[in-house]
Amino acid sequence: MGGTNGETLDKIGSDFESETGVPVNMEFQDTYENVLTSTLAGFDSGSVSDMLQVDSLFAQQVLDTGQIEPVENILPEDFDTDEFLDNVAEFFTVDGQLASLPFNNSNAIMYINRDAFAEAGLDPDSPPRTLAEVRSASEALVEQDVTQFGICWPNHVWFVETWYSFEGELLTDAENGHDGDPSELRTPDAIYDLYDWWKGMADDELYTNPGIEAWGEATSLFVEGESAMLLTSTASVAGLIADSEDFTVDAAPYPSISETRVGPVIGGASFYVPSGLPDDRYEDIGKLLEYMADPEVQTEWHKGSGYYPITESSVESLEQEGWFEENPMYSVALEQLRNGDADDPATKRALLGPARDVQTTIQDHSVDIINADDIGSEIDAMKSAVDEILGEYYG
The missing domain is CATH 3.40.190.10 (Periplasmic binding protein-like II)
Incomplete structure (x- = not known):
């Protein structure tokens, strides 16, 4: 995430750090392809980031490393995964578990x-x-x-x-x-x-x-x-x-x-977490993941980037304040997503190991x-x- 989107994401990380005292260090790696390359190399060397922003295209390729901990196991127990929009959650749910945290999603x-x-x-x-x-x-x-x-x-x-x-x-x-x-x-x-x-x-x-x-x-x-x-x-x-x-x-x-x-098929990325980290580290990561899905944060992210909000409550909040009526360009992708048939397998982006x-x-x-x-x-x-x-x- 570079440019204005990167600035918005940096602010979200800084706000979380200020509120919780948990330090956040984000590294910009230019493209999803570069993130994928460095992620796979990190798994091979045993040195990988605590969180990885991976393009939805590469979901299966990262899962196939066998070195990913489903975020459903890391999020706080009271986190309601049903809050995610159906079309979004269905793609990132693999083998019945939320494998990664949807965040910057688009079509x-x-x-x-x-x-x-x-x-x-x-x-x-x-x-x-x-x-x-x-x-x-x-x-x-x-x-x-x-x-x-x-x-x-x-x-x-x-x-x-x-x-x-x-x-x-x-x-x-x-x-x-x-x-x-x-x-x-x-x-x-x-x-x-x-x-x-x-x-x-x-x-x-x-x-x-x-x-x-x-x-x-x-x-x-x-x-x-x-x-x-x-x-x-x-x-x-x-x-x-x-x-x-x-x-x-x-x-x-x-x-x-x-x-x-x-x-449409979903686009954008989600956050993956590697397996094998200490429990106290997972606790901090879980807090950040929960924060990124918070309705207010999702609203801030949507307004600052254009990625659609990925939780029902954030969409409702934006609708109540009249955001989409005043800014109709921001509603096009969201409406396109919600009008799509989430039950049709054609609308689920391909899960390919050699993506x-x-x-x-x-x-x-x-x-x-x-x-x-x-x-x-x-x-x-x-x-x-x-x-x-x-x-x-x-x-």
């Missing part, structure tokens, strides 16, 4: 440049809801030289996962790894539709690829007025409001492949697909590569 949404939409004759109060509508809006924006591109997003597997989930499609078999060991990447018809659209947008220069995992570059294209639409995390709300000085920014639901909208390898493979092959003459053969190649990774890990 992917779309941001629009309202001024650019109006200039192109588009209604900013009715942003695109499907990929076909995104293309139509992009054509209007680019053909009238309002913006250079219609839309951009970082080339990250999370966006592909989100398109799968809205269609009610599983990324892998075994219910995305929640019902046994997955063995294959699924490639339903909707994914051919996705890549056909994606390639067409690239070919016609209605979309630009800012790069693999290029979060900052994608945001810059939007803030600098080069792209009128941006797909990224709800965690960008506060930053985009602050940085979009030359135009009015707005938030909208994630555009789906078709009219089907089953719901990082699967992630990079899909991202790399996505570039090959949109640059290929025959997307079908490249999709087949992506599937074969992921299937091989899963087979080697679980075989």
Whole structure:
């Protein structure tokens, strides 16, 4: 957590230290991928942090180390885990126990440049809801030289996962790894539709690829007025409001492949705790975990970052004070989450042991697909590569 989100998190740690006298030392490690690398190395060397902020994508990869203590065993006995939003708690509950503490959780949404939409004759109060509508809006924006591109997003597997989930499609078999060991990447018809659209947008220069995992570059294209639409995390709300000085920014639901909208997969991260620590250390960690889930702290975190509040009481508190009515951009991701079907396995993010390898493979092959003459053969190649990774890990 860097930038404004990091500052908000640092303040939460400092406030906890002031209230309890328990010292908190947070270390910023730049990216989730770097945190994962240092965490796995720490487990190997026997020197690991007391708490680890791990991307939900890497949940199973960290659990598979066998060196994690479920936070349900560390939280105070009177802590009510039912307070967490259903869609949130269900993902982080593994084998019937809350494995990690949900904290900075999100889903992917779309941001629009309202001024650019109006200039192109588009209604900013009715942003695109499907990929076909995104293309139509992009054509209007680019053909009238309002913006250079219609839309951009970082080339990250999370966006592909989100398109799968809205269609009610599983990324892998075994219910995305929640019902046994997955063995294959699924490639339903909707994914051919996705890549056909994606390639067409690239070919016609209605979309630009800012790069693999290029979060900052994608945001810059939007803030600098080069792209009128941006797909990224709800965690960008506060930053985009602050940085979009030359135009009015707005938030909208994630555009789906078709009219089907089953719901988004969760994003963001949670806190894991290593096993084997002294009991008195677990007591201190339990206090901090409980503090981070406190309704007032969750409200502070939500307002300072844009991540949605993950407990029922914090949501109720924000609703009672009229926060969402006054700040509707902050409600888009939360409503998208609550409107999703929590019982549909497609809305549960994949639990994959070789998650990082699967992630990079899909991202790399996505570039090959949109640059290929025959997307079908490249999709087949992506599937074969992921299937091989899963087979080697679980075989």
